[in-house]
Amino acid sequence: MEQYVIKGGTALSGEVEISGAKNAALGILAGAIMTDETVTIENLPNVKDINVLIGAIEDIGAAVERVDEHTVKINGKSINRLSVDYEYIKKIRASYYLMGALLGKYKSAEVALPGGCLIGSRPIDLHVKGLKALGANVDVSYGLWSARADRLVGNHIYLDKVSVGATINIMLAAALAEGKTTIENAAKEPHVVDVASFLNSMGANIRGAGTDVIRIVGVPKLHGTTYAVIPDQIEAGTYMCAAAATHGDVLIKNVIPKHLEATSAKLIEAGCIIEEYDDAVRVIGKGRKLSSTHITTLPYPGFPTDMQPEITAVLAISEGTSTVTESIFENRFKYVDELARMGANIKVEGTVAIVTGVEKYTGARVQAPDLRAGAALIIAGLSADGITVIDDIKYIQRGYEDIVGKFVKLGADMAEVDSEHDLQKFKLKVS
Numbered sequence: 477m478e479q480y481v482i483k484g485g486t487a488l489s490g491e492v493e494i495s496g497a498k499n500a501a502l503g504i505l506a507g508a509i510m511t512d513e514t515v516t517i518e519n520l521p522n523v524k525d526i527n528v529l530i531g532a533i534e535d536i537g538a539a540v541e542r543v544d545e546h547t548v549k550i551n552g553k554s555i556n557r558l559s560v561d562y563e564y565i566k567k568i569r570a571s572y573y574l575m576g577a578l579l580g581k582y583k584s585a586e587v588a589l590p591g592g593c594l595i596g597s598r599p600i601d602l603h604v605k606g607l608k609a610l611g612a613n614v615d616v617s618y619g620l621w622s623a624r625a626d627r628l629v630g631n632h633i634y635l636d637k638v639s640v641g642a643t644i645n646i647m648l649a650a651a652l653a654e655g656k657t658t659i660e661n662a663a664k665e666p667h668v669v670d671v672a673s674f675l676n677s678m679g680a681n682i683r684g685a686g687t688d689v690i691r692i693v694g695v696p697k698l699h700g701t702t703y704a705v706i707p708d709q710i711e712a713g714t715y716m717c718a719a720a721a722t723h724g725d726v727l728i729k730n731v732i733p734k735h736l737e738a739t740s741a742k743l744i745e746a747g748c749i750i751e752e753y754d755d756a757v758r759v760i761g762k763g764r765k766l767s768s769t770h771i772t773t774l775p776y777p778g779f780p781t782d783m784q785p786e787i788t789a790v791l792a793i794s795e796g797t798s799t800v801t802e803s804i805f806e807n808r809f810k811y812v813d814e815l816a817r818m819g820a821n822i823k824v825e826g827t828v829a830i831v832t833g834v835e836k837y838t839g840a841r842v843q844a845p846d847l848r849a850g851a852a853l854i855i856a857g858l859s860a861d862g863i864t865v866i867d868d869i870k871y872i873q874r875g876y877e878d879i880v881g882k883f884v885k886l887g888a889d890m891a892e893v894d895s896e897h898d899l900q901k902f903k904l905k906v907s
């Protein structure tokens with residue numbers, strides 16, 4: 477069984493290079509099948525979620541050529557199935573972006589329904605509302621979500637709740653609809669903007685991405701392109717929090733500092749120094765006292781829900797009482813019990829975690845409950861006294877490229893082990 481093992485207590489220092497944004501790449505990969513010409517996507521993160529979606533794209537018949545670890549060429553001309561199996565959806569929900577992409581291109585698609593997930597129930601009502609508004613007949617039954625249309629025609633769509641997934645799915649389908657579509661109360665996340673820029677590079681006409689109102693003028697067809705995915709703001713934020721929690725000094729390279737503003741602001745409030753450069757941020761926790769602050773997760777540009785566990789891991793060792801309010805997903809505090817095993821003092825009341833800072837974590841054997849919660853456990857382990865062993869690292873591997881290699885380069889004592897023998901060997905080495 478694969479595990480991460482960490483001997484904590486080393487202040488991280490040096491430089492780390494951030495990979496491409498997983499969540500942008502998922503939308504972009506789906507969009508790549510919308511033309512019969514070849515699309516080259518660069519700066520893909522080499523993580524499990526991306527490889528699952530590429531598998532789903534191959535499975536519907538598209539030609540996929542992996543040029544290197546971070547580059548793929550996709551040609552959607554040979555697509556011969558308009559149906560995406562549960563096998564992919566259950567591994568990665570965002571395979572449902574193939575709904576918008578296939579419906580836009582072929583006016584017909586069938587995708588297995590995603591269920592709830594580890595962080596909460598994940599409805600698709602807004603996706604359905606959007607696709608219906610474009611003229612599709614959408615049917616949700618027998619564990620499937622299918623949509624068909626003779627023609628897709630642009631429309632005015634108001635999203636009752638800000639949803640990244642619904643915004644991207646509707647944008648994909650509307651790019652090839654007839655006439656104008658307006659998405660109101662659209663998600664403004666950097667990955668929404670990146671998917672829009674990518675589609676525009678294929679000849680789509682999408683304006684306003686990054687604001688509340690996205691305007692799309694449908695085009696009859698899209699063409700091939702070469703496009704590089706933006707850096708991953710959540711991966712970057714994770715290294716920022718790790719630098720803070722270990723009182724380190726880390727230069728985080730290949731980022732767009734603007735995308736990190738919410739995380740930077742909160743780490744400054746907690747006592748860190750943040751220096752911003754054109755495409756890097758430096759987090760200085762060295763010699764700084766960490767103190768409490770208050771966080772509420774919100775859609776972008778608010779504090780990202782995907783950074784909630786990581787920042788909580790920092791606040792749990794910051795002096796004073798912090799509050800962390802989760803306003804996007806209802807079940808995102810499951811990792812708190814694992815942090816408690818490492819000495820944290822956190823009480824959850826409904827959607828609020830009350831975090832009373834303790835002096836330090838103590839290493840323990842813990843279990844990653846989901847992707848970002850797993851990252852929080854790594855942050856705790858890196859700053860803990862003693863050895864932390866993390867089980868269920870498959871969740872972490874879904875979204876972090878070479879996380880062990882990157883932390884080791886920053887000075888961490890960390891390894892991936894897959895046997896008791898390797899675990900003992902690591903313990904001997906660091907003792």
Ligand code: UD1
Pocket residue numbers: 499500502570597598599600601602603604637638639640641642663667781782804805
């Ligand atoms: C995306 C991200 C995920 C992140 C989340 C919020 C990807 C692949 N995943 O997920 O990492 O945590 O944004 O930033 O990009 N909702 C509805 N009806 C819908 C759709 C959503 O009520 O049809 C609700 C959800 O339950 C949630 C909120 O809207 O409360 C936001 O969800 P959404 O932005 O859609 O999240 P995802 O796109 O699934």
